[in-house]
Structure formats: structure tokens, C-alpha cells
Amino acid sequence: MTETPTPQPAPTTHHPYGTPDTPHVTVRGEAHLEADPEIAHLTITVTARSTDRRATLDDLTRRNTTTLDLIKSYGDTIEKLETSTLTINPELTRHGRAERIRSYHGHIQLTLTINDFSTLGELTARLADQELTRIDGPWWSLRPTSPHRAAARRQAVREALQRAREYAEALDTRLGALLELSDTGTHHGPLGRAAFAESMPYAAAAGGAEADAAPIDLEPVRQNVDAQVEASFTLIPPTLG
Template sequence: MTPDTATHQTSPVPYGTPDTPRIAVRGEAHLEVDPEIARITITVTARGKDRRETLADLTRRNTLALDLVKTHGDAVEHLETSALTITPELGRHGRGERVRTHHGLVHITAELNDFTALGELTTALADLDLTRVDGPWWTLRPNSPSHRTARQEAVREAVQRAREYAEALDTTLTALVELADTGTEDTHPRVPQSTRALSRAAYGAAPTEDEPAPLDLEPQRQHVRAQVDARFTMAPPRL
């Protein structure tokens, strides 16, 4: 017997045999849970003929928006400025590069875990001049317990399904051969299909002396799915 022959005979068979039949199943789980965080984006704008005055105005509006967000304390999990731009606009007529006006933009991203505070903050921000609010984007944290729960339920379903097949053959499972995770999925994208945009300046609404009532935002339920592929061996059935 050659070494190659010995290796071939002792290597495990990648499929079932009459003495050790295998069964392959897929386990799936689908959970519908409440979101854990909500994300909004805030766009603060300023416009003026003088570059420094435009920048100063943008700085003031940006500080006002940031301070307003920070008043909600622990409800705000994350706050960052993602972009800042100051763009000169050239005149359409005349010779030379004459600047007609300057446009300033600051993009802010905030994540909140308190959805009551979210409604209050969104309303207050939208009431600011030259400020736009987009969102909310509802989502789960990457380490959310819902992902683990979905994976565990998928495994339990795979075992139950394999047992049912074995029972149909009047036999029992003997061992787990392989368990493959095909992925845990949050089916709601981070970017909503239709973005809710609020801006007093954008809609041309006149300012009011009374503070607007907070928006009643209904959280969007999150769908978490998990799948596993499992292979078992079972006692030889009597067919």
C-alpha cells in the first residue's frame, strides 16, 4: 500500500455514507424589533457678499445648532461635523472674476437614543433660520442583542428541522458535522427611501413668536434576519 493510498483511505469522506448518512438543512430567523438609535443630519447655511461676514454668520449659526443639540445631554450618543464649505459665486455678466456672493454650509450629524428628545430637537432645529434637518434614519447598534437572538433562533430552527427529517425516516440525529453562518442582516437600510426634510427657510414659513410643538415621530420597526447552514449525521434508517 502506497502512502498516497493510505492517506486516501483515512481522509474523511466529504459526504454521507449508508452507514453514516448525512442531512443538510438551513435554519432561518426573522425578528421585528424597535430601533435603538435614530440619526439626523443638520445643514446650516449662510450667505453674504462679504466672505468674512459670511464665515462669521455661518460660525454663529453652527454654534447655535450645536449648543441646541448638546442641551439634550445623554440622549445624544454621537455628534460630529462632517463637512464645511465656503463657496464664492461669480457674477454671470461683466469681465473678470468678480465675486457676486459667498455661500457657506456646515453639515452636522447627530445620533440619539431618546426618541422623545428626538422629536423636540428636530422641531427646535427646523425652527432655526437657514437650517435644514433630514431624517430620521432608524437603526440598531452593530452590537445589538437582537442580532445574537436572531442567530441563536436560526440555529435552533436548523436543529429542529433536522430532527423532523430524521423522525420522518424513523431515526435520530447522532452528531453535528458543520455549522455555517450565512450572515445576519438588518433589512432596513441606513438611508430611508423617503427623507423627511424640515427647514423654515426652505419652505418660506414666516417666523412665529410661539415655540412650535414637538414633532411626534413614530419609530420605524427594524427587521433582523439570520441564516445558518447545518449538516448532521444520523443513525442509518431502515428503509
């Protein structure tokens, strides 16, 4: 016995640009906010040099340990501490027709994220006061999970909805249903950097100062947070004419 197949409903034709019976409206919503930064980033480069390779490495290790100990003494205010690069390279000089090693240069680069700006100026000054140490930064930013980003996205959605309603009101009708919501970008401006810190030069190669350097007054750079969305809605068919 052959079973009679059950009739299937005809597929609904999708009209991405709407029809007279289901017109669409597509709008963009934008938000532009300002917020205080939540974290600051520093790059610390520790250097050593000597005519002896092993002496260079030993000196670099000692200075790196001193720097790490200083940073870690600030406890939970240090959100992240990483060693990004370590290099030991010879400096060559020409001697007659041949080249010979004149000295060895060593560098260790650390990257630091700090969340307590009240101690940032003190830490920066103490790091810069160390011998053969370079400081770059600070760069200011928001965390990826910052509530300011979420606030910007919500504001962008509200603006898109308000704009769509205004178009509907202009046609003497109202919105029907949401068809699509697209996030076209949520970001903040370039990392702000304190005006003083184009780059702090290497501290003097002589021994450290007898007392810690005075804290540096740093003013955080406010962050711009932008969000954009696109939203498509159906409209109750308006009566035109």
C-alpha cells in the same frame, strides 16, 4: 544506530458529502423578527451666505456654534454627534466676457444619533426652527450589539436543528453530530424614516421665533431583523427498504 520510525496512523479520508456509513444532512434555519428601534439618526445642515467671504465664514461659525450648543444641552440623550462636512464655495456670475464672484455659500453638515425618543420631536422642531437650517431624518435603527440580533440568530439555529431532526425522523433515525454551522447573514431592513421627514426645508432666513416651535409628533418605525444559518449533521445510518 538507526532508529526505526514509529508507524503513523493512516489519515482519515474526509467525505464532505457523507458516505453510506456516515450520511450527512444539511439544512437551513431562518428567523424573521420585528423589534422597536433603539436609536434615531438626524442629519443637520447649517448654511450661511454673503457677498463677503469672511462674513460668510463668521456667520456659519456662529450658526454652527448655536446648533451644537442646542444639541449638547440634551446631555446623555445624544449618543453621538459628529461634523461630517464643511464647505465654503463661491457662486460665480458672468459679467461681460469675464466671470466674477457674486456671493459665497457655506455649509456645515452634522450627524446626530439620539437614544431618547421622548425628546426627539422637541429637538427636531427646535433645530428646524433655526434660520437657514435643514433637517433630514429621522432614520431609525437597532444598535450593532442589539440583543434582538442575537435572538434572531438563536432562533435561526433552533429552526435548523428542528428541521434536521424532522428529516432524521422521516428516515426513522436520529442525528449524530454537528459537522458545521455557517452564518449566512444577520441583518435588519433599511433604516426606517418618519413619514413627515422627506426633508425639512430651510427655515426662514429671518430671525428665530419668539418661542420654541411645538414638538413634532414622531412615530418610530419598527425594524425587521432577519437571520439565516446553514447547518450540517451526521445521521445514524438508517435502515432503508
